[in-house]
Amino acid sequence: MHHRTRRRTSLTVALALLVGVLAGCGGGSSSSSSESSGSSSAGGDHRGGTMVLAWNGIGSSIDPAVDYDQNWTLLWMLYDGLVTWKKVGGSDGNTLVPDLATSIPTPTDGGKTYVFTLRKGVSFSDGTPLKASDFTRAIEREFTVPGPVGSFYQGIVGGDACAKTPKSCDLSQGVVADDAAGTVTFHLTGPDPDFLQKLALPFAYAVPSNTPDKEVGPSNPLPGTGPYMIDHYTPNQEILLVRNPKFHEWSHDAQPDVYPDEIEIKLSLTSEAEVTQVEQGQADWMYDQPPSDRLNEIANQYTDQVHLNPVPQVFHMAMNTRVAPFDNVKVRQAMNYATDRNAIIKVWGGPQVATPTCQILPPDFPGYEAYCPYTTNPGDGKWHGPDMAKAQQLIDESGTKGQKISVICTPDEASKAICLYFVSLFKQLGYSSDIKVLSAAVEYPYTQDSSNKAQISFTYWYPDYPSGADWFDVVVGCNGFHPNSTASANLSEFCEPQIQKMTEKAIQTSVTDQNAANQMWAQIDKATTDQAPWIPLFLPRHIDFVSSRVGNYIFDPNVLVGGILLGQAWVK
Amino acid sequence: MATVGSLEQPVDPLGDLPEAVTAGDGPWRVAGRKLLRNRTAMAAGALFVAIVLLSFSAPLYADHIAHTDPFQSSLTATTVINGKKVDVLQQGGGALKLGETPIGPTWQRNYFLGADSQGRDVAARVLYGGRTSLAIGIGSAVICSLIAVVFGMVAGFYGGFTDGFISRMMDVIWAFPVYLLAISIATVLLTQGITVGPVAISASSLWLPTLIIAVIYIPYVARPVRGAVLSVREKEFVEAAIAQGASNRRLIFQEILPNVISVVIVLLPLMIATTILTESALSYLSIGVQPPAASWGTIIDDGQQLLYTRPWVAIAPGIMIVLTVLSLNVLGDGIRDALDPRSKVRVKD
Numbered sequence: 049m050h051h052r053t054r055r056r057t058s059l060t061v062a063l064a065l066l067v068g069v070l071a072g073c074g075g076g077s078s079s080s081s082s083e084s085s086g087s088s089s090a091g092g093d094h095r096g097g098t099m100v101l102a103w104n105g106i107g108s109s110i111d112p113a114v115d116y117d118q119n120w121t122l123l124w125m126l127y128d129g130l131v132t133w134k135k136v137g138g139s140d141g142n143t144l145v146p147d148l149a150t151s152i153p154t155p156t157d158g159g160k161t162y163v164f165t166l167r168k169g170v171s172f173s174d175g176t177p178l179k180a181s182d183f184t185r186a187i188e189r190e191f192t193v194p195g196p197v198g199s200f201y202q203g204i205v206g207g208d209a210c211a212k213t214p215k216s217c218d219l220s221q222g223v224v225a226d227d228a229a230g231t232v233t234f235h236l237t238g239p240d241p242d243f244l245q246k247l248a249l250p251f252a253y254a255v256p257s258n259t260p261d262k263e264v265g266p267s268n269p270l271p272g273t274g275p276y277m278i279d280h281y282t283p284n285q286e287i288l289l290v291r292n293p294k295f296h297e298w299s300h301d302a303q304p305d306v307y308p309d310e311i312e313i314k315l316s317l318t319s320e321a322e323v324t325q326v327e328q329g330q331a332d333w334m335y336d337q338p339p340s341d342r343l344n345e346i347a348n349q350y351t352d353q354v355h356l357n358p359v360p361q362v363f364h365m366a367m368n369t370r371v372a373p374f375d376n377v378k379v380r381q382a383m384n385y386a387t388d389r390n391a392i393i394k395v396w397g398g399p400q401v402a403t404p405t406c407q408i409l410p411p412d413f414p415g416y417e418a419y420c421p422y423t424t425n426p427g428d429g430k431w432h433g434p435d436m437a438k439a440q441q442l443i444d445e446s447g448t449k450g451q452k453i454s455v456i457c458t459p460d461e462a463s464k465a466i467c468l469y470f471v472s473l474f475k476q477l478g479y480s481s482d483i484k485v486l487s488a489a490v491e492y493p494y495t496q497d498s499s500n501k502a503q504i505s506f507t508y509w510y511p512d513y514p515s516g517a518d519w520f521d522v523v524v525g526c527n528g529f530h531p532n533s534t535a536s537a538n539l540s541e542f543c544e545p546q547i548q549k550m551t552e553k554a555i556q557t558s559v560t561d562q563n564a565a566n567q568m569w570a571q572i573d574k575a576t577t578d579q580a581p582w583i584p585l586f587l588p589r590h591i592d593f594v595s596s597r598v599g600n601y602i603f604d605p606n607v608l609v610g611g612i613l614l615g616q617a618w619v620k
Numbered sequence: 621m622a623t624v625g626s627l628e629q630p631v632d633p634l635g636d637l638p639e640a641v642t643a644g645d646g647p648w649r650v651a652g653r654k655l656l657r658n659r660t661a662m663a664a665g666a667l668f669v670a671i672v673l674l675s676f677s678a679p680l681y682a683d684h685i686a687h688t689d690p691f692q693s694s695l696t697a698t699t700v701i702n703g704k705k706v707d708v709l710q711q712g713g714g715a716l717k718l719g720e721t722p723i724g725p726t727w728q729r730n731y732f733l734g735a736d737s738q739g740r741d742v743a744a745r746v747l748y749g750g751r752t753s754l755a756i757g758i759g760s761a762v763i764c765s766l767i768a769v770v771f772g773m774v775a776g777f778y779g780g781f782t783d784g785f786i787s788r789m790m791d792v793i794w795a796f797p798v799y800l801l802a803i804s805i806a807t808v809l810l811t812q813g814i815t816v817g818p819v820a821i822s823a824s825s826l827w828l829p830t831l832i833i834a835v836i837y838i839p840y841v842a843r844p845v846r847g848a849v850l851s852v853r854e855k856e857f858v859e860a861a862i863a864q865g866a867s868n869r870r871l872i873f874q875e876i877l878p879n880v881i882s883v884v885i886v887l888l889p890l891m892i893a894t895t896i897l898t899e900s901a902l903s904y905l906s907i908g909v910q911p912p913a914a915s916w917g918t919i920i921d922d923g924q925q926l927l928y929t930r931p932w933v934a935i936a937p938g939i940m941i942v943l944t945v946l947s948l949n950v951l952g953d954g955i956r957d958a959l960d961p962r963s964k965v966r967v968k969d
Contacts, residue, residue, distance in 0.1 A: 341929045343719030344712035351715050391695035394709050394720045401718060459906040461925040465737055468912055472693040482824040485906045
């Protein structure tokens with residue numbers, strides 16, 4: 049199961065313009081304000097200086113085995129894996145390239161064996177030479193610490209045993225390391241079309257083979273191979289990254305040299321304070337998204353410092369298909385017809401920061417074909433406006449009028465405002481409705497746990513890697529629903545056996561024929577959209593607000609980087 | 621944190637009779653006359669009454685003046701200003717056209733104080749919010765006082781184990797910081813509401829914050845009441861009644877209660893001010909009144925996100941809270957002065 053916790057919008061910048069190679073088409077375009085120039089060597093006059101970042105907090109952990117995307121913006125500059133996504137702007141940023149491996153291997157043994165050869169002369173920041181067994185240790189730690197996505201690596205030989213008894217985890221048969229020859233061989237129990245993508249995630253980054261089976265905090269960070277290392281961490285105040293003296297550029301595509309000598313991260317700032325600091329030049333980039341009442345101000349007064357880029361998140365209302373009235377498909381479809389996406393986009397910040405959608409997959413994703421049956425004048429795949437007459441007709445047919453619906457959301461402004469819109473809409477359509485505001489820490493586990501019988505909630509999803517399986521086998525698939533569990537990503541509890549069969553077939557097909565699999569994902573997308581487990585609302589654009597001294601802004605849409613390529617921007 | 625000061629002695633409405641008092645005037649009439657002569661307290665009382673009337677006229681304002689539904693999202697609504705049709709949520713300017721800003725104060729019949737981020741009329745919501753805040757404030761203060769009087773009377777009158785048990789129970793509640801206790805209870809109950817036998821209170825019901833606030837302040841009234849009972853029961857007239865064979869019921873309801881009730885009367889306005897503040901704080905933290913219902917606290921919460929562009933959304937309910945609490949505090953002081961100028965009963969923050 050590819051269960052994934054959600055990170056804040058600001059870091060959720062993921063996989064925007066998807067891999068041309070995988071999708072068979074080019075990526076989307078960034079906004080007119082987005083500069084996406086190619087990378088140049090990090091030398092010359094621009095090398096040096098301190099880049100200052102404003103950040104609310106570093107999240108739960110900075111251990112690569114534990115952190116689930118809160119700090120990936122930092123981790124990719126501190127550590128490396130065998131493979132990674134290319135560090136460039138635009139759709140090419142989702143191309144897999146070898147990182148600490150010399151090349152990307154072609155799987156053998158029917159897709160079950162991968163043999164990597166390590167680069168020579170790479171050391172950790174403490175001077176320890178990189179060894180093949182460091183990768184065995186990294187994957188084992190995902191089970192022993194434990195990390196959040198052990199299931200990603202459960203298909204490795206020995207993975208099942210590690211999942212059952214983490215303390216005695218031994219992957220020596222599944223991840224065969226030959227330190228002398230510098231090779232790492234992965235043996236899988238079955239072919240996994242997404243295995244290389246999973247190896248590119250920070251959970252598989254190399255850590256010294258003597259790293260303990262417990263979470264390591266930022267005060268005593270693990271040595272890494274990236275261009276920076278953590279100099280010090282003062283809780284709730286700052287983190288300082290300095291150059292790793294052992295780093296040398298072995299692949300410009302995978303881990304390019306960086307411009308700033310130091311990156312200072314100011315912690316515990318509100319997003320309001322972050323905006324002010326960037327405006328006044330006290331910070332060079334704000335991690336969090338600007339609050340809505342500052343958007344007009346920064347757009348008018350700091351136009352050249354604002355960058356807008358599309359990201360493949362889908363914000364939606366998850367309707368519980370096992371709880372009334374949403375156990376009736378007519379009600380779910382009616383709500384899709386009735387929802388005015390343009391009104392909701394106003395709450396989010398206007399048409400410049402979001403575009404309407406009514407299907408599961410985001411644009412430029414493998415298998416995406418524009419499809420929108422829930423609109424006035426359907427047929428061209430675009431949403432044109434709500435069809436209230438059709439919605440009212442379906443609700444009348446459902447015989448559910450008068451039932452009570454609680455809309456669940458978090459206390460943040462946008463979430464609450466969108467939920468309030470739905471409370472009004474439900475009342476307009478003949479239901480009794482109220483809002484249930486739960487704290488961010490409570491809301492997601494609450495909506496995941498089926499025993500709470502949550503009816504409808506505002507949420508979003510984005511993929512771990514570019515594969516339809518990360519949507520249809522997880523967030524709207526049978527394998528993503530775990531009754532009475534707080535680790536159940538399928539909030540809609542949607543499980544349609546016919547669609548699940550199609551999903552499993554598409555996963556098998558993608559091992560050998562990606563294009564054929566993509567066509568199958570498109571069919572699955574349409575079939576799922578017709579069943580309406582969600583009300584897909586909009587596709588956001590990510591806002592980067594940088595100081596006036598920042599140059600060479602490059603937006604990398606990849607899930608790993610999630611926005612600005614920090615080390616490639618200069619401040620001098 | 622709210623605390624109640626010590627009560628040096630039971631409030632005696634007969635204390636400090638003014639020279640002008642006519643022989644034969646009852647103590648309540650004397651106190652009433654003193655209160656009426658206190659111009660500051662009367663002005664405060666008039667202000668409070670005006671706020672109550674204004675708040676309870678919210679439906680009239682919304683339906684017949686502003687012609688708006690302050691609970692309905694109006695994200696795509698338009699209004700007319702100076703004969704020109706304008707969007708209630710207006711797209712940002714500049715080259716990037718980022719953000720949607722609610723319309724500001726129009727100083728006209730509709731959107732007099734502007735709109736919030738849902739496109740709703742702020743003036744109408746402030747009036748409706750006042751209705752909710754006052755209802756919860758007054759309701760929780762009254763419920764709290766009723767329960768506290770029972771506990772205080774029983775503890776003070778019976779003494780011994782009963783007194784010890786009730787007093788320790790009060791100590792337990794008192795030991796928690798009042799807002800921390802309120803937040804903890806509200807956070808737990810907000811997911812499911814309360815169900816006790818056949819009685820079910822939903823998470824969105826106004827009864828939920830009312831009861832939570834009432835419960836957390838019980839010790840703050842029960843203690844002074846208990847102290848007053850302990851003092852009064854030692855008075856000669858009580859001993860005389862006991863000597864005449866008066867029953868406990870008669871002693872409680874006819875001898876002691878009339879002599880300690882002034883403690884509650886003095887505390888009540890101050891309690892209402894405190895409970896209104898508590899309700900606003902909980903609602904501001906999204907764990908009190910649940911949207912789309914409005915209270916002054918929820919409106920401040922809505923307005924917090926608009927402080928840079930539309931500060932009136934937060935300022936207007938803030939002013940209403942200040943005026944209400946100020947008027948209640950001044951009125952409460954006036955009542956205390958009228959009933960017992962020597963008393964040191966206070967509800968402090």
